[in-house]
Amino acid sequence: MSNDVVQNIIHFVVTFIFSVFFVMTAASLGVWGERKVQAWAQDRWGPLHYGPQGLLNAILDPMKLLLKEDVKARGIDNVLFRVAPIVFFAPVVAAFVILPFSPYMTAAALGTGIIYYVALSSLDIIGVFMAGWGSNNKYALIGGLRSTAQMISYELPLVLSLVGVVMLTSVVAPGCIGAHADIGSCGVGSISFTQIIAAQMRPSSPWLWFFILQPLGLFVYYICGLAETNRTPFDLPEAESELVAGYLTEYSGLRWAMFMLGEYGNMTIVSAVATALFLGGWSGPGAAVGFWSGHLGHFWGGVVFNVIGVFWFLVKMIFTIFIYMLVRATLPRLRADQLMRFAWLFLIPLTLLNILLTGAVLLIPVDSGLRLLFAGVTNWILLAIVIFGFRRITGVSLTGKTPRWVRRQVAASAASKPATGKPATTPELAGSGTPR
């Protein structure tokens, strides 16, 4: 056996173990974290008794699920019902291999990173649909159908929101720097995660994370990530108050645990991708390989740099997940048709407009720095317009903070509608205390 093959096998095994265990750990810690964050938002304690701050719950919960009886209802589609959790869980594990925690701690630094990630995140849909169809339950069926429609719809703006980032990498690619760079001949950018992170921490501008240039991209990506992972306000597939538990209704024990782990794993992945593409990946204070290798030598410098890089990556990722959890504690959920309308009529045009504007700005024949500035400014303005638009449709309050346009509308509608309900004239019955 040649050395190469052995190396490949070792690489494969290590990668597999890493992804599976990272998913498990991240997901069970995610469940614990979610409960803690929600409890914090809701004036409660959350898990408290096992371990410090109930931290052992992260282990005990999956263990309990492992030991539970595997209930199968009558009339289910045996194959689909059993296979569905695996089909749901496998892509999550597979998607983990490309997460770039640091330059050396990337299980598989694929050149086709974004495409690979998008492809795998779409595969989840099949598992959800199988679960909904195979469960022989009406709630599950409706949940599965809703979920399929939702995930397919939100896949599009999710992908489109990443296009802006890819365009930016083409501008900051080595061949394109400088006033006289020829647009035709310079780099075409990259869809590899490590390359995109590297583009965000070039020696000349180590702090130019792409969310500074593409805030709208991050905004849309984040919303779509919420929808992709079936979380509030897009948690319709498992809308507890309507569909009991959606496609999960008939599941219990380990199969249910696989769905939940997959879901929380998915959330981790979405956050990690946002970190890598928009928040600068492993860049942060102290994450400079040149500095450390200069002081500590090539090997130890690399080690220290990696540790710092992983630290920053995890910090950003956890922060992103934390926002996820706060969103869940804050917002109600949309209705199915509103959800679809939001994706097709709002997000997709918005992302297309973003691509158009970013592309147009990047074609302006000026210095690349100026071009980036223009792109960033346009994007921020677009984001401001979007948020302002949101604010226009909101802002109802009962304590006097009502915007003027709402008050005007209310006044107009009250004026146009005559008060039909005149005080009902009931004959005065014997008041209390008067016997009949």
Place this chain on the structure above:
Amino acid sequence: MAIGTTNVQGNLYTEDTSGLRSEEMILNMGPQHPSTHGVLRLVLVLDGETVVQCTPIIGYLHRGMEKIFENRPYMAGVRYIDNADYLSPMLNEIAYAGVVEQLAGIEPPRRAQYIRLIVGELERIASHLVAVGTYGLDLGASTPVLWCFREREAILDMFEAVSGHRFTHNYMRVGGLLCDFPPGWLQTCEKFLDHFERSAYPELDGLLTGNEIFAARTQGVGYIDPQQALAYALTGPNARASGINYDLRVNRPYDAYREVAVRPVVRQDGDCFGRYCVRMQEMLESVRLVRVAMDQLPGGPISARVPIALRPPRGEAYFAVESARGEEAIYMISDGSEYPYRAKLRGPSFVNLQILPELLRGRRIGDVIAILGSIDIVLGDVDR
């Protein structure tokens, strides 16, 4: 009908789908369902996600309350009426005590009337807090319900201090009350009202009312026009949200409401959002009423002299109070003995629930819960 598709080789083949048809699906929502507010069962006929027809089936919580009253002395009924509308037991008790007093010709002392008003309005706040909080939960927001229950907890603590029970208070007596406020209770109440008005209410308001997703889910959904509201005999916040200015505390004042003026909250919206807003604003109105009543609280006895074996004269009486859900009324016939001859409860939830099938026709599944939650039924009150 045939659908043309191409297979991998590019050959066109047709699939015969003439045998396929779509049909309506019957979905049994409840009685075990997270958000039918108890054991309500809705048989929904669905066309996709659209509701074609809805049949509410009730009776899973029937306890034969009216029959129970016939077998208990007048004084003992108070304990049972607590469980009718279990989210506002104080108001039920006021109705029960009121109807017996009317039968027997007893006038409770003024202090008892004012205390009834105070605890009744606090109970209204508690009940509306549950309604608003669980409505948020129905729409998927998990935080408001816990905030609401935190505030409600304070009210229940006050009730415990005054009556010894947190939930089924058993506080009203025919002709008055069980006992007076314990020392320091009024200060606690004052503190709670301040806290509620200054911090708890604006928090809740900011979390739910201004939320555009909440608005999108509720505005224009489940519209009840005033004629419809009258035709279905809606009362309480549901009617007032549709522009029907009907509030028993104003239109047929009882007890201390004859002296404390109520400003009923009336809105013209008629949709789920309007009903939610009416409940929110009524909480503030209740806070004001409690304040006024505490200022004017007269001294004196808390109970009239009533014989233990109460035998009201032969006759009948109907006494209605404005409960948190509408007109909570009891109709009682006395044959001159120690037991009521007949008692009939008019549960506002039961009457308000009747409009549900009409509101649901043509709406989506998501709206089913939104509309049901906005009507704010309590199954204990529906089934009795």
